[in-house]
Amino acid sequence: MAARLDCLRVAAGTLAATWFMLRGCTVSFPAEPARYDLLADTAHGLMRVQVKSTTSGNKYGWQVGVGHHPDTHSKKKRQVLAYDPDEIDLFFVVDGEMTMYLIPSRAIAGRISILLRTYRKYIVGNARGLLGDVETRSTSVRASA
Numbered sequence: 001m002a003a004r005l006d007c008l009r010v011a012a013g014t015l016a017a018t019w020f021m022l023r024g025c026t027v028s029f030p031a032e033p034a035r036y037d038l039l040a041d042t043a044h045g046l047m048r049v050q051v052k053s054t055t056s057g058n059k060y061g062w063q064v065g066v067g068h069h070p071d072t073h074s075k076k077k078r079q080v081l082a083y084d085p086d087e088i089d090l091f092f093v094v095d096g097e098m099t100m101y102l103i104p105s106r107a108i109a110g111r112i113s114i115l116l117r118t119y120r121k122y123i124v125g126n127a128r129g130l131l132g133d134v135e136t137r138s139t140s141v142r143a144s145a
Contacts, residue, residue: 005055006055008094012051015100016038017029025042027039027041035087036048036087037049040090048087050088051094052092053093054096056096062096062097062117064095065112067082067113081112083105089105090102098126098127100124100126101116101119101124102124107122
């Protein structure tokens with residue numbers, strides 16, 4: 001069975017949970033819709049984590065939306081708002097090359113979209129091996145840069 005990057009959005013939450021669990025953190029998921037996607041019990045206390053993924057890249061790098069719709073999951077009105085740093089502690093982001101970022105919400109505060117190359121210092125790993133030999137869009141992104 002071949003890995004499919006179009007499934008990254010669904011898989012990103014599991015990747016984030018696994019990343020935290022492999023570091024000894026207990027992970028919980030909300031029973032009802034919440035601003036965060038998971039809670040991680042870390043050495044620094046409970047962290048509310050919003051998980052994002054992107055397969056959208058251009059010659060400048062990977063672009064990811066880090067905003068939310070006003071009523072959590074509805075996309076009816078194309079309005080997108082920035083997350084309040086008092087509601088989210090961390091963003092866990094996975095790009096189309098399977099690079100994983102753990103970005104403090106205060107580093108993103110007020111933004112609804114970011115260019116990930118600006119956040120390289122927050123890279124925490126890469127899950128590329130999960131893809132096997134799948135061709136990613138990143139090949140064309142790097143070639144055009």
